[in-house]
Amino acid sequence: MKVGVIGLGSMGMGAALSLLHAGHDVTGCDMREAARAEFAAAGGGVADRADALPQGIEALVVLVVNAAQTEAALFGPGGAVDRLAPGAVIVSSATMGPDAARALAERARERQLLFLDAPVSGGAVKARAGEMTVMASGSAAAFNAAAPVLDAVAAKVWNLGEEPGIGATVKVVHQLLAGVHIAVAAEAMALGIRAGADPRQLYDVVTSAAGNSWMFENRMARVLDGDDAPRSAVDIFVKDLGLVADMARGLDFPVPIAATAQQLFTAARAMGQGGKDDGFVIRVWQAMTGIKLPGE
Template sequence: MNSNVAVIGLGAMGLPMAARLAERFEVRGFDIAAERLALAADQGVAPAVTAAEAVTGAGTVLVAVRTGEQLDTLLYGSGNGLNDSALNDSALNDTGIAVHLEPGAVVVLTSTVGTDGIAETAERLAEQDVHLVDAPLSGGPVRAREGDLLIVVGAAPAAVEKVKPVLTQLSSTLSIVGDRPGDGQALKTVNQLLCGVHIAAAAEALALADALGLDRERTLGALTAGAANSFMLGNRGPRALQAYDEGGAEVLSRLDIFVKDLGIVGKAARNAHLAAPVAAAAEQLFLLGEAQGLGALDDSAVIRVVAPQLRAKEQ
């Protein structure tokens, strides 16, 4: 397998993944933001002037985009009728990167975009002997840089084998959940339902504790030590309390990401004719947060929707 790797999209997750991969592989990276390219170069990633340059000759192409529409634009260009200003850049041109992919190459989709169109994209790439590995991931930027991600994969076994060295370099947990592109997106949709609900529930619980006059830090310590604990409570709880500090908590996962992801959950549930009232309620909290200008803050800032301010801390 060609060991050259291209990473398209050097954002919050793409950049640390590219840097992690550069410890073992020859990595070229592309992003439309010049400052992200400069940061990548500082971490051993060769910056490419265009996306086409990045993928030419690469055996593996990691794609970190925000939506399925962006994926289509990236692969097939603005000529497909889409008009995504974030990707319709001269460095991409009207054709997209698909025409520049080598026969036998593997495109690894690391983003959470939902199942719509994934099977069709895989079929279209297969026509030019290019494989699609559906591999959405969880863990955040710090864990991405450390190779400590959870990656769930849906793809043909032969395609997975081709890119397993790349995936294992990035992950501490690699779960093959199905043989079809789209299976990974399906499981990630279920994952995001639980994550979004847990974050919203943690915010409500901490806001209630404050309203009842309990010490915030002691409450959080007691909850995380008992049966009510969850990963999201332990991880987001301290950051939720920092949401009221000047500048707020460090942004490890933006609030508006859960607006997108819970929107994917809701659409999937409706398509399956399945009621998901708890997920829908959590989605409304994140939508309210976005409407209140919190979208670019850490997702733990959803606590400010149910509790615009906490009590002044007792001295």
């Protein structure tokens, strides 16, 4: 299958490599020369602009940061839409609000293209293993057209219904939990350090007991190692918890815990930590209390 992947970041690169390993004809698109070079070295085709993708793309995976970037990549000046084959499927995997997903789906329909609202989860490691979780909604035709792509990139594909926007809704709710879990994991670790507990022993106790969460286990392991290289950055949760707030506001639904978590990530960004791994939101507590973090 002739596939394009726009966005060779931590998740997009993994998806593109998984598609390549599955035998598809894959062209990866990214403005960053280093990302293009990595994918080219693996045997994939590359493009530095969306409108430089090969003609006749049958499936286009868009794994950029947000709705605005997705719209620009598809329909903006220099967008990819004219490079798609008639009846091609767009697999829209950026995290965005449901209204934005529905609007993009309508624009695709007007161009007689199929559209799958298909945000993803799993992180860079799962993406490179072809084991992402996909939360998708769209027509049966869109699912059928995207099936070879989904088979290559995902361990689990959730079919959430025929209406675009449902996939985006579920991803926003997921990000509420993910962001809150990271923030509270950092708070717990910081409190333990301030109280004099050995952080590695604290980590071992929590990860063997009922208070554990996947986010505590994953993110606090990096904190213990002093490894703040971004797999998922603080800035992502400033954005995604903002989407939670926007969706909740439209429903007259209070989300006080998510709002508090967003403020903590915003504080970390204000401290210059926006590009660091999201578990290093713990530096907010470090700044307030003067604790020393492991590895620093």
